[in-house]
Amino acid sequence: MSDKVQDFQDEEYCFPYHYVSEMPRKGGFVQHFVDTWGMNYISTIEYVLERLQEVDSSSIVDVGCGDGRLAREMALNFPDKYIAGIDYSSRAIALARAMNQDLKGVVFHSLDITSESHERKYDVAVLMEVFEHIPPEDSARFLEGLCSLLTPDGILLLTVPHSNKPVEYKHYRHFSCDCISEIFSKHFDVIEVRPFERSGLIRKFLEVILCNRFFVLNNRRLSGFIYKIQKKYLFECDEKRCQRIFVKARLKSL
Template identity: 50%
Template sequence: MKRNQKSQSLSPLKTSDLTIEQLSQEAEYEFPYHYVTQFKDGQFKHFFLDTWSINYASTIEFLLQRIDAGQGTRIVDIGCGDGRFSRELALAFQSSAVVGIDYSRRAIALALAMNTEIANLSFESVDITAKHPFGTFDVAVLMEVIEHIPIEDAVSFIRSVRALIKDGGVLYLTVPHENKPLEYKHHQHFSVEKIVECLTPSFEIAEVLPFERITWFRGLILNLLSNRLFILNSPRLLSMVYRWYKKNLFFCASEKDCQRIFVKAVAR
């Protein structure tokens, strides 16, 4: 595969076509904020201050453990943003070809700039609901994406996602649960029943897993990482907190205790 080349715009959405929520997300791509989070060999660091870091790092590691990608697998990261998760996919599955796609030209420009050295990774700015030349993929990932889609467009978006996946291919996704208050840049959050209902016309559900346990310990951990008095920067302490978080707060006993949902689905 060729190394990253300048992305060709394939029917990207114009700024005038974006919703208020999408414009809010677009404005955040002035800085590649997903790259603040650092984790490797059990070590965890969050340079600058990103209160989402511990959630983001733990979810990436969880997904990389769940995804099954062998030699020659084609993987698409839909709604890749600035490409951080696409990067981790390409590094974890070096015999696979990874393509990150997003409607945001600014996000894709950041993704290209941050990942020039990875040979099995490419990026494109494209609206997947329009005509595109990608063909089909073995694996698709939607990490915190569907909540950004306007409710009235969700059905057509899922159909477009399905069109990107070969028959029998696998979709891995995460979405925020309705237990979590709706954020300003989101159109909707989901229950297990709701996300399964969205996917069932095009996919067979293979696994559903609520995660990110709701507990007062979560607020304590976030305050320990950063508060009005200090930001925790000790590599040793950060790694201890991160390991404790993954062991005790990432998984939960039931849907009523979760903040997010993981789904593995097979294309019909």
């Protein structure tokens, strides 16, 4: 096989596409996978990236990085910065490494920050949809471990689900703006708390258009148009109608 042909094949492996189609043993053939939270997730990544541009930093750590998608986008958008992803799950880290072998600007570590130390400190830590996965009885140790990752006056960017949303099966708790501020104020000076992701019938309608039991919208122009609508009209909102919260904070001086 020529190098050129092999290069074409290698480019296909930026995503495990062979795993999308399911064997019919589950009752029927399926050749697509739909992330019903995808629009919310991508718009949050974009928002976090925008807020990172405001912070003067040379290093960023994605705590609770999972499969590494946010860390990947940070590496692509900030090639001059040192980017790391940390997660308790060794399986998640293995997947993050596999999905990001094409990038040299990001590293991943399997680490339990509640009980293990890390040799490096970072100017910025990002916790995107992570803190709700921490058992309340472990939150104090988790926050101490988080602080140990940051340089003096290090910045934290955080998103969590709001208590307007019912607690999901994977989560321990959701938060109000006052609640999340109180939890983090012991170790951080809270600079900004912003509710976002407006709930309501319009969002539900857009989500149904994107995917339902009869079809999945694959037209890029139409799906892109729907995405722009929700970014423009349904992202910013007040706490009464929000589904999630963004927090910006600075590590307190010792």
